[in-house]
Amino acid sequence: MQKKPWPLHDVRHWLEPGPVVLISSRWQGRNNIMTLGWHTILEFSPSLIGCMISAGNISFDMIRQSGECVINLPDLSMADTVAKIGNCDGDHVDKFAEFGLTAEKCEQVHASAIAECHGSFECRLYDDALVDNYNFFIFEVVAARVKPEPEWPQTLHYAGGGLFRTDGEVVDRRKLFTKVS
Amino acid sequence: MQKKPWPLHDVRHWLEPGPVVLISSRWQGRNNIMTLGWHTILEFSPSLIGCMISAGNISFDMIRQSGECVINLPDLSMADTVAKIGNCDGDHVDKFAEFGLTAEKCEQVHASAIAECHGSFECRLYDDALVDNYNFFIFEVVAARVKPEPEWPQTLHYAGGGLFRTDGEVVDRRKLFTKVS
Numbered sequence: 001m002q003k004k005p006w007p008l009h010d011v012r013h014w015l016e017p018g019p020v021v022l023i024s025s026r027w028q029g030r031n032n033i034m035t036l037g038w039h040t041i042l043e044f045s046p047s048l049i050g051c052m053i054s055a056g057n058i059s060f061d062m063i064r065q066s067g068e069c070v071i072n073l074p075d076l077s078m079a080d081t082v083a084k085i086g087n088c089d090g091d092h093v094d095k096f097a098e099f100g101l102t103a104e105k106c107e108q109v110h111a112s113a114i115a116e117c118h119g120s121f122e123c124r125l126y127d128d129a130l131v132d133n134y135n136f137f138i139f140e141v142v143a144a145r146v147k148p149e150p151e152w153p154q155t156l157h158y159a160g161g162g163l164f165r166t167d168g169e170v171v172d173r174r175k176l177f178t179k180v181s
Numbered sequence: 182m183q184k185k186p187w188p189l190h191d192v193r194h195w196l197e198p199g200p201v202v203l204i205s206s207r208w209q210g211r212n213n214i215m216t217l218g219w220h221t222i223l224e225f226s227p228s229l230i231g232c233m234i235s236a237g238n239i240s241f242d243m244i245r246q247s248g249e250c251v252i253n254l255p256d257l258s259m260a261d262t263v264a265k266i267g268n269c270d271g272d273h274v275d276k277f278a279e280f281g282l283t284a285e286k287c288e289q290v291h292a293s294a295i296a297e298c299h300g301s302f303e304c305r306l307y308d309d310a311l312v313d314n315y316n317f318f319i320f321e322v323v324a325a326r327v328k329p330e331p332e333w334p335q336t337l338h339y340a341g342g343g344l345f346r347t348d349g350e351v352v353d354r355r356k357l358f359t360k361v362s
Contacts, residue, residue: 010341012340012341013340013341013342014340016199016218016219016338016339016340016341017199017218017338017339017340017346018197018198018199018200018338019199037197037198037222038197038221038222038223039221040219040220040221040231040232040233041218041219041233042219042233042315042317043233043315048315050221050231050233050315050317051221052221052222052223052224052231076352079352079354080354080357082354083354083357083358084357086358087357087358087359127314127315129310129311129314130310130311133308133310134223134224134229134231134308134319136223136231138315152346154349156352157197157198157199157338157348158197158198159193159194159195159197159198159351160191160193160194160197161194161355161358162353162354162355162356162357162358163351163352163353163354163355164351164352164354165198165333165348165349165350165351165352166348166349166350166352167338167346167347167348167349168335168346168347168348168349168350169346169347169349170340170344170345170346171257171260171337171344171345171346171347172343172344173260173261173263173264173343173344173345174342174343174344175343176261176264176265176268176343177264177267177268177342177343178268
């Protein structure tokens with residue numbers, strides 16, 4: 001299913017619940033993909049996301065040099081791929097080819113999105129103030145696209161040691177919300 | 182059930198999956214509690230966590246002044262409390278009393294933990310370099326305690342608009358993990 005545009009100020013709907021994501025990047029003609037569980041929303045508008053990307057990853061330099069990446073949201077059906085990418089070094093392998101993933105052209109960045117993922121959030125490096133000390137990148141989401149269905153995909157949440165938790169029921173507490181967010 | 186010590190380097194087991202947490206703080210004899218979904222693990226050891234705490238919250242000043250807080254992990258049974266605390270201002274209400282929560286003495290910080298929560302992670306402010314620009318606090322977890330059961334509680338993951346997702350099944354991909362973490 002084709003992804004459709006998603007409001008930039010509401011990227012939190014997909015990332016605030018804390019799913020594992022696949023970060024795709026491109027630099028000097030090479031593509032890479034890494035798994036990431038260490039991220040947080042930082043602001044609605046501009047749409048800011050903080051990501052701790054270990055300097056041991058090939059992706060670290062590719063993202064720092066290009067100043068771009070794509071945060072892709074995989075679902076439960078991609079659990080094997082997520083685990084394998086997290087255990088595979090990027091300097092010897094084209095991960096799109098290796099894992100049968102389809103590169104999808106982006107609107108705002110040169111990196112490719114992953115067509116199989118439920119959503120793709122195109123990012124530009126917004127502030128690298130904490131990269132040297134903490135490997136912490138602050139990105140601005142500059143384009144967001146999400147598949148219209150399912151409305152509530154089962155994403156993956158990494159608990160360490162090769163174990164993930166997937167999503168369960170939606171818990172509706174709208175009646176208790178008097179504030180906007 | 183009483184909480185028991187949890188290894189500081191493995192706090193990620195509880196927080197990396199992205200649950201909503203309740204942050205308790207204490208300053209000048211006052212206690213406060215706020216809900217938070219914008220956090221990420223930053224390092225295993227020292228055990229570092231980054232939290233974006235909006236400057237509009239009373240907790241912001243209390244945590245900055247005291248340099249301490251407790252990250253408490255609620256489960257599904259506390260969904261009403263989590264929602265109500267998120268929609269309640271702290272300057273008029275003692276939230277422990279208002280919401281029938283039990284203050285639990287901490288080991289390393291002056292703030293109280295919330296006895297009803299599944300886990301409590303006592304934090305000291307480690308680096309405030311990004312507080313002025315992004316309201317982003319870097320904490321070191323200096324004590325961690327978790328209830329021994331259930332092994333996999335159903336936590337809450339906030340998706341905005343009064344809707345949470347709770348945890349579903351555990352997805353075991355240990356056979357695919359060749360790396361340590």
